[in-house]
Amino acid sequence: MSVKAAPNPLATPGLPHLGLSQVWVRFLIAIVGLVLAFGAALFSTVSRESGNIWTTIILASAALLLATLVGLTTVPYLARQVVAARVRDAMDYEVTRPGLVYMAITVVIGIAAINTGNNLLYIVVAALLSAILVSGIASALVLRHLELDVHLPEHVFAGRPMLARLLLRNLSRWLPSFSVRVVPSKRKATKRWRWEPYTLGLPSNRPAESQWLRVPDRRLRRVLENPDKPILQQCVYFPFLAAGQELLADLEMSFPARGCYREKDFGLATRFPFAFLLKTRRIALAREVIVYPAVEPPQEFFEVLPMVTGEFETFVRGRGYDLYRIREYMPEDSARHVDWKATARTGALKVREFSREDERKLRIVFDNPLPGVLAVSLYERAVQLAASLGWHFHHEDVEISYVAPGLEPTPDVFAFLHYLALVEPQEATSVFERLRASEDYNVIVTARDRSQLPPDLAARSYVIALGTQADS
Numbered sequence: 001m002s003v004k005a006a007p008n009p010l011a012t013p014g015l016p017h018l019g020l021s022q023v024w025v026r027f028l029i030a031i032v033g034l035v036l037a038f039g040a041a042l043f044s045t046v047s048r049e050s051g052n053i054w055t056t057i058i059l060a061s062a063a064l065l066l067a068t069l070v071g072l073t074t075v076p077y078l079a080r081q082v083v084a085a086r087v088r089d090a091m092d093y094e095v096t097r098p099g100l101v102y103m104a105i106t107v108v109i110g111i112a113a114i115n116t117g118n119n120l121l122y123i124v125v126a127a128l129l130s131a132i133l134v135s136g137i138a139s140a141l142v143l144r145h146l147e148l149d150v151h152l153p154e155h156v157f158a159g160r161p162m163l164a165r166l167l168l169r170n171l172s173r174w175l176p177s178f179s180v181r182v183v184p185s186k187r188k189a190t191k192r193w194r195w196e197p198y199t200l201g202l203p204s205n206r207p208a209e210s211q212w213l214r215v216p217d218r219r220l221r222r223v224l225e226n227p228d229k230p231i232l233q234q235c236v237y238f239p240f241l242a243a244g245q246e247l248l249a250d251l252e253m254s255f256p257a258r259g260c261y262r263e264k265d266f267g268l269a270t271r272f273p274f275a276f277l278l279k280t281r282r283i284a285l286a287r288e289v290i291v292y293p294a295v296e297p298p299q300e301f302f303e304v305l306p307m308v309t310g311e312f313e314t315f316v317r318g319r320g321y322d323l324y325r326i327r328e329y330m331p332e333d334s335a336r337h338v339d340w341k342a343t344a345r346t347g348a349l350k351v352r353e354f355s356r357e358d359e360r361k362l363r364i365v366f367d368n369p370l371p372g373v374l375a376v377s378l379y380e381r382a383v384q385l386a387a388s389l390g391w392h393f394h395h396e397d398v399e400i401s402y403v404a405p406g407l408e409p410t411p412d413v414f415a416f417l418h419y420l421a422l423v424e425p426q427e428a429t430s431v432f433e434r435l436r437a438s439e440d441y442n443v444i445v446t447a448r449d450r451s452q453l454p455p456d457l458a459a460r461s462y463v464i465a466l467g468t469q470a471d472s
Contacts, residue, residue: 027074044058096275159254167248176243177241195219195220230262294388295388362393364403365404367405440460446466
């Protein structure tokens with residue numbers, strides 16, 4: 001048996017049957033409380049004049065108590081609502097060049113009106129100032145009832161154009177909007193000094209594997225306080241939105257590099273009606289895009305792929321259904337695999353060799369190097385090479401998995417690309433220690449020496465040494 005608690009009258013969200021919201025209810029309660037407090041204070045004055053001390057004390061105390069209750073319960077709530085509304089509807093103002101010229105003309109005519117006392121000039125100045133006032137009010141009304149939504153694709157690759165969809169709604173029932181632009185948010189990137197982890201290696205001019213001393217340390221660096229990469233790089237123009245109308249705009253975007261791109265807010269800007277001011281309303285709309293590395297094959301890809309494919313096909317040859325090659329007959333071969341046509345054509349006994357489809361298992365391994373081992377450009381090429389290999393074999397007829405430091409082994413290519421989109425050189429245990437001998441054939445992208453690979457894995461792996469030619 002469940003027991004329902006009685007509703008708290010103080011927590012009532014409003015009076016929906018009267019069409020009043022919580023803000024109006026609090027406001028009316030505050031007015032009633034202040035009126036009662038004022039009445040009690042007024043009657044306490046009358047009681048004091050008549051000499052009734054106790055009535056004066058009671059009424060004065062009641063007035064003070066009512067005013068205190070209103071000040072502690074209602075006023076802070078209303079103030080928070082006002083502040084929240086101002087933050088939500090924050091406006092940025094920027095005077096345009098025509099606006100500066102117009103204001104300069106207004107100032108000159110105003111000075112002339114003051115010096116001459118000409119009533120006609122005062123009327124002209126008043127008309128000019130009223131135009132500025134009307135411009136500010138009209139632009140605020142144009143932006144007030146607009147709602148923005150931004151839809152971004154789930155999978156984005158660096159260097160590939162993609163379409164983003166912007167949805168702009170006019171929530172007003174009677175007021176249209178004119179000349180509205182969706183603009184990027186203004187970012188104020190500041191640099192500050194920060195301590196960050198660092199590894200002191202000696203000698204400093206040697207690679208990390210060759211240094212005879214490596215000590216964890218910290219160093220002071222000046223870094224950007226707001227390093228987020230913006231999503232929106234250009235403006236989208238909507239000339240007209242009728243009352244209650246909803247418009248869509250498809251915007252082609254392209255991100256030059258991998259990484260995480262964020263927007264904390266977007267802006268709706270307008271110069272309507274006279275272009276004196278560029279008024280921008282900030283819309284709190286957080287969006288994030290993870291941009292995968294480019295899978296357009298780099299030069300290293302074309303050099304490595306034939307060798308990787310050849311090694312892999314040699315590893316998986318066996319007794320399957322897909323013809324791998326026709327070769328010379330060997331004593332251990334079964335007679336049912338003899339290719340009689342090839343034998344008759346060449347005069348020597350030939351057999352057909354097949355690839356085993358059920359054992360075409362491939363494992364792409366990215367061994368993230370330590371900081372400072374590779375130059376930035378070389379590291380980015382290594383990440384792109386790993387992404388290109390993973391993307392290429394994802395579309396092949398193989399059972400593929402992906403392994404990297406900090407990434408659980410997964411068959412999901414997009415999880416691997418997500419990892420590569422955000423990866424940075426870091427102090428971590430070598431991925432070689434996580435690999436175990438299995439039926440998978442390994443393609444390993446690493447900056448470490450091949451000799452560190454266990455012998456049982458070396459025979460089943462193709463190692464791509466970063467910065468050098470591939471070593472099989």
